[in-house]
Amino acid sequence: MRKVTLNQGILKYFLLSILIFSLSSTYAQEDEASAESTESAIPGADPVAGKDLFNSLCAACHKPYKDGVGPALHGVTERRDMEWLYKWIKNSQELIASGDSEAVAVYNEWNKVSMNAFPQLSNKDIDDILAYVEQPKPEPKKKEAEAGAAVADGGGGSGISNEVIIGVLAFVLLMLAVILYLVNKTLRKFAEVNGVEVEEKKEKGKPIWVAFAENQFLIILTVGVMLLVVTWFGYGALMNVGVDQGYEPIQPIHYSHRIHAGDNQIECKYCHSSARKSKHSGIPSLNTCMNCHKQIAEVSDETATEEYSKEFYDGEIQKLYDATGWDPSTQSYTGETKPVKWVRIHNLPDFAYFNHSQHVSVGQIECQTCHGPVEEMEIMYQDSPLTMGWCINCHRETNVKMEGNAYYEKIHEELAKKYGVEKVTAAQMGGIECGKCHY
CATH class of the missing domain: 1.20.5 (Single alpha-helices involved in coiled-coils or other helix-helix interfaces)
Known part of the structure; x- marks a missing residue:
């Protein structure tokens, strides 16, 4: 056992x-x-380091999986010899001048556009770059919001619509009214059978409107209150004429300040360059957009939101291409352009003078002071009221920056003595005089 x-x-x-x-x-x-799936295509190479080098040196002209100004780089190690790639990347013009047949063919195929020379790159750096571009193309990530929507569509969600709740409540109230009616009717029958007298409603007194009409004090009081209410709300309505705070129009091409000014930290004055030296900030030309979007034809999965999908942003970039006549397949302009009818958001009356350069360049005022948290706006809207009172309050509270301005420094000394202060506000320098803004 x-x-x-x-x-x-x-x-x-x-x-x-x-x-x-x-x-x-x-x-x-x-x-x-x-x-094996994460192993580098080139032994000993570091794709992570190659990504940083690619983004800083190569991304302006090349894409890993699509043609740009130059060809797509994925698969280049299979098409070309490594020693040839070292020579080409370090100095392509020298290789072309030597009469190398492959170099001359590539140069002619891509419209004889000269590639920048990178003699500072070592063979190891080039290996890292090539290891990065030779990685398999990543599959697009599904958003959690899409997964949640799929569950809801499949009946997995437990949400109940407001219409259903309102309908149930209305049905319950109707049933209560019916029950009360039946109970009242039944009680009356019981009282009648048992000989109990049901007390009827007493005769109605004088109607309330008659009593009100006979009381002169109430009439005078009511009229006075109504006049005050009408005056108050009428004044408020008139004061809001022409005030478009919160105005948020839909533009013909969706432009996300959240992505450009927020995620990518593009300076406002890169696009609105005329704000530095002109009265107006100006609408950026589409050529400014194409400085980047010749290469950026789509957005990443991380950029998309629950409300705006990746496909939506890619479609808006295509609208930009249609407007400028850019053909991404040939990396050239067709010459067929279309005007973009942008909708103006911030608009001051013609009798009010405002100079952007005076505030942006001289006053060094941040754009967000007047335009709000632009870097967070998916759709641009008017954040401030832009009324005269709002501007005057700002002039009363804002100190003038004197650094580097000899003219202001001289005036500052005199005004500082006059007002007995260390800092002089825009109002103390004449910023609230009528002629400054109305002339």
Whole structure:
């Protein structure tokens, strides 16, 4: 009996060992497979370091998986010899001048556009770059919002619409009214059978409107209150004529300040360059947009939101291409352009003078002071009221920056003595005189 038990124990341990070995082999194979999937296409190269080099040196003209100003780089190590690539990347013009047939063919194929020379790159740096571009194209990520929507569409969600709740409440109230009516009717029948007299409603007194009409004090009081209310709300309505705070029009091409000024931290004055030296900030030309969007034809999955999908942003970039006549497949302009009818958001009356350069360049006022948190706006809207009172309050509270301006420094000394202060506000320098803004 003891022997049988021992043999059974040995058998159990043997089977358990086989199971553990098989599982460890499976996991080892999976680890090897995953290691193979992330392994660099070039031995010893670092794709992570290559990504930084690619973004800083190559991304202006090349894309890993699509043609740009130059060809797509994915698969280049299979098409070209590594030694040839080293020479081409370090100095392509020297290789072309030597008469190399491959170099001349590439130069002619891509419209004889000269590639920048990168003699500072070592072979190891080039290996890192090539290892990055040779990585398999990543699959697009599905947004959690899309997954949640799929669950809701499949009936997995537990949300109840407001219409259903309102309908149920209306049905309950109707049933309560019916029950009350039936109870009242039943009680009256019981009272009639038992000989109980039901007290009827007393005769109505004088109607309330008659009593009101006979009371002159109430009439005078009511008229006075109504006049005050009409005056108050009428004054408020008239004061808001021409005040478009919160105005948020839909533009013909969707432009996300959240992505450009927020995520990518593009300076406002890069696009609105005339704000530095002109009265108006100006609408950026589409050529300014194409400085970047010749290469950026689509957005990343991380850029998309629940409200605006990746496909939506890509479609808006295509609208930009249609307007400028840009053909991304040939990387050239067709010459067929279309005007873009942008909708103006901030608009002052013609009798009010405002100079952007005076505030932006001289006053060094941040754009967000007047335009609000632009870097957070998906759709641009008017954040401030832009009324005369709002401007005057700003002039009363804002100190003038005197650094680097000898003219202001001289005036500042005199005004500082006059007002007995260290800092002089725009109002103290004449910023609230009528002629400054109305002339």
